[in-house]
Amino acid sequence: MFRRAASQLHGVGLKAKQDISRGTLILSGQPPAPGSATTHSLRPTNIGALWQTCGDLGWINHSCTPSVEISETPDPKTFNVHAILNIAEGEELTIAYISPYQTWRERNEALRFACKCSACNIEPEKLHDSDLQRRLTAWNINTLRAFRARHFSHLAHDEVMGPTTGIVRSLERDPELGDVQNAAERMLYDPHRFKVNDNYRALAHDTLAVIHFARFRFHLESPSMPPSNDLATAIYHRSAQSNCLEDCLGYSHPRCAKYRAYMRGPGCPDYQGVQFSLFCPDPAIDACNEYGAERLLRRHSNRPRSWPGCWLGGTGITGHWSEWSRR
Numbered sequence: 659m660f661r662r663a664a665s666q667l668h669g670v671g672l673k674a675k676q677d678i679s680r681g682t683l684i685l686s687g688q689p690p691a692p693g694s695a696t697t698h699s700l701r702p703t704n705i706g707a708l709w710q711t712c713g714d715l716g717w718i719n720h721s722c723t724p725s726v727e728i729s730e731t732p733d734p735k736t737f738n739v740h741a742i743l744n745i746a747e748g749e750e751l752t753i754a755y756i757s758p759y760q761t762w763r764e765r766n767e768a769l770r771f772a773c774k775c776s777a778c779n780i781e782p783e784k785l786h787d788s789d790l791q792r793r794l795t796a797w798n799i800n801t802l803r804a805f806r807a808r809h810f811s812h813l814a815h816d817e818v819m820g821p822t823t824g825i826v827r828s829l830e831r832d833p834e835l836g837d838v839q840n841a842a843e844r845m846l847y848d849p850h851r852f853k854v855n856d857n858y859r860a861l862a863h864d865t866l867a868v869i870h871f872a873r874f875r876f877h878l879e880s881p882s883m884p885p886s887n888d889l890a891t892a893i894y895h896r897s898a899q900s901n902c903l904e905d906c907l908g909y910s911h912p913r914c915a916k917y918r919a920y921m922r923g924p925g926c927p928d929y930q931g932v933q934f935s936l937f938c939p940d941p942a943i944d945a946c947n948e949y950g951a952e953r954l955l956r957r958h959s960n961r962p963r964s965w966p967g968c969w970l971g972g973t974g975i976t977g978h979w980s981e982w983s984r985r
């Protein structure tokens with residue numbers, strides 16, 4: 659999948675022998691026994707002992723916008739290296755030796771060598787924005803981690819996704835809920851975002867799912883409250899579990915028991931913001947979609963007119979929320 663080759667960053671590095679898609683397992687290894695010798699001369703970094711495992715890992719150069727990442731495995735004796743970006747054939751595999759969510763100065767001080775990666779060698783007038791973006795990302799990550807520790811450290815994932823009314827209300831009362839939601843949304847949806855690594859993306863995704871679900875539940879329990887702007891997202895996350903709109907929203911359809919709602923989520927290539935589609939698995943029943951959409955709109959007719967960019971799609975239905983509400 660890769661080979662050793664001369665690098666523009668430093669000496670020898672690893673280069674992709676083929677296109678490698680994001681998420682691919684690139685190599686596995688075992689941390690060295692304490693005191694074992696290194697297999698070639700490496701300067702220690704804060705990846706620490708892992709460098710000493712050498713083999714191929716020891717040849718990966720650093721980048722502040724890395725393309726691979728070390729991930730732990732359930733077995734503490736092994737580690738994996740995954741691609742976190744799509745890597746084209748011939749491109750160098752790079753890893754972050756230090757946290758990339760620091761300013762240029764901080765990163766280069768921590769590295770103790772002059773980094774030659776493209777992020778460190780941008781035009782001087784772009785450096786300020788780049789530093790701000792990285793600081794903001796660090797702030798987002800810390801905010802999400804703190805929120806998670808506050809609310810979920812003691813809960814299993816299933817409990818989080820099916821919160822009791824008490825948990826839902828405690829989430830809704832959290833004074834930082836809006837900030838946390840913004841932090842998670844920036845990390846997931848901001849097209850100009852710094853490329854956060856997969857662990858942080860997953861953290862943002864989970865946190866947002868929980869917040870949306872809490873808001874959705876809160877709205878259902880308190881119909882006088884205006885619905886969250888992210889109802890569609892809540893439906894999506896809920897329906898991912900149940901596959902059924904009836905389970906999600908309490909709607910039933912006379913002819914189709916499997917009526918389903920889903921949102922084109924951020925993992926979808928044509929995702930364009932808060933957007934969702936409704937569809938019926940039976941393409942013959944176009945009316946089924948109309949019916950569901952109208953019910954949904956009727957139920958949420960008290961929502962603000964400014965409810966942003968939601969689309970209804972699926973068999974026979976494409977439209978904007980504001981258009982549908984006028985029908």
Ligand SMILES: C[S@@+](CC[C@H](N)C(=O)[O-])C[C@H]1O[C@@H](n2cnc3c(N)ncnc32)[C@H](O)[C@@H]1O
Nearest residue numbers: 667668669670701716717718719720773774775
């Ligand atoms: C683990 S080695 C990587 C293999 C190294 N290229 C070699 O040929 O031995 C780490 C060393 O490579 C150099 N290096 C790695 N990434 C670099 C980068 N982005 N810019 C400049 N030097 C880098 C640094 O000297 C660092 O201490």
